[in-house]
Amino acid sequence: MCSLEKRGRLFILKLTGDGEHRLNPTLLDSIRSAINQIRSYQSSSNSVLITTADGKFFSNGYDLALSKSDPSLSVLMDAKLRSLIADLISLPMPTIAAVTGHASAAGCILAMSHDYVLMRRDRGFLYMSELDIELIVPAWFMAVIRMKIGSPAARRDVMLTAAKVTAVKGLEMGIVDSVHGSAAETVEAAVKLGEEIITRGADGHVYGKMRETLVREVLLYTIGLDENGSSGVRISGSKL
Amino acid sequence: MCTLEKRGDLFFLTLTGEDEHRFHPDTIDSVLSLLEQAKSESTKGSVLITTGHGKFFSNGFDLAWAQSAGSGAIERMHQMVKSFKPVIAALLDLPMPTIAALNGHAAASGLIFALSHDYVFMRKDRGVLYMSEVDIGLPVPDYMSALVVAKVGTSIARRELLLSGKKLRGEEAVALGIVDSAAQDSAEGVVEVSVSLGESLAAKKWSGEVYASIRKSLYPELCRMLNLTANNLATHNV
16 A cells, blocks of 8 residues: 655655555545654654655556445545645654556546656656546645646646546646656655755644645645634644 | 637637727627627537637727717626626637637737637737726626636736837737737737637547636636636635
8 A cells, every 4th residue: 555664854755556546535535644754753853754655656646446335535635635634734853755556546646646746757647637527626726736836738638638647748838846767766756856855954733834835726636724824623732 | 890710620710800809799799699609619629729810819899989989888898897797708709719819909808808708829029918997997807807817917017018008019928918919010920829729629528518617617706707618616614
């Protein structure tokens, strides 16, 4: 399902196995509990999270076969992913997605919900597939898209042509931060970046708060905020 | 005035005649009803291409018609501004990809009309984009500024478009990210690339309803102003 490794001050969360890493309730719970584990570590005021995956897929999105068999499960998966993304956004440390394979729809949203997106050049694409498979895109997905893709033309290309965005194209469009030769090199680069960030020594709690304000609109859609900008559901134990 | 023609999957909305294609209550009504017709006749794989004849795509509202009413000029301007809003809404709501093939100049509401399409192609050699309001001394209606903000990404580009009074030629418009391309040296060339894009989009056989929903969800502020819903549970999760 997913594994969590601690390497010095780095946390590496990996979606394990050769499958499509479809975001079904079980995997979402598994990822969430890994994040909870990360939060519980003492030294997490100066850490970095790297999220990556085994195999051909980063994540191919929601488990659509599951939601076909039981429509209430699509509501459940959506709710769990919303919570997970809100959790990632309030995480008191920088986050890096080392995209080592295809990231589609909800899987693409998961990747883009990280502060940095590093991707392999030789394989895989970012793909908001909804137009191709006739799925309505939830409003909160669009909030992530608007926060992470700056150019209106790029947003149009991603959402209204269902573009299969390779790493190099993603770099051009400003979605991907850097491109690397292979899956292993991408993870290596993520580790290197993570270590550089840690060396800068910024306080993770301050970082997390700043990120929340930067992507506030996404939080509005995922967990709801009141006018004071504080959420009713406080996920992180803030030091401030 | 304007015509709607269907050739295979492609709808062609053409502003006919060699005049400035100014928007006047009658033209606004015509365009609106043709868009409604395209919507009702749409199928999977439909695409709209909008173009014009002559030197102008559209030079904006019919100010002469407004001024001819003397003291009633302001009332007539308000009328045109108000009745034009549903045209923009209809384009954003249209269940098919839309392409503006600019044969010539697009100014003020004519430019807004162009930018309301998903893709905008203009000529390299001729034709300018011109938000004339700052020069004429007219305020820009809120839904028009909202459209510029939605479609034009950088503050520099928005300033050049709305505040500078500049007449932007193709190359500059592309550099500012306002149009998709300005590579053709003729009106026919612009239509040709539009048709080419149109055919490749048509071949996807997308559901128009899903397409329109995703398009609207790209521009939530603008859609709120135009009373359009994206039908994607666009309420905050409180």
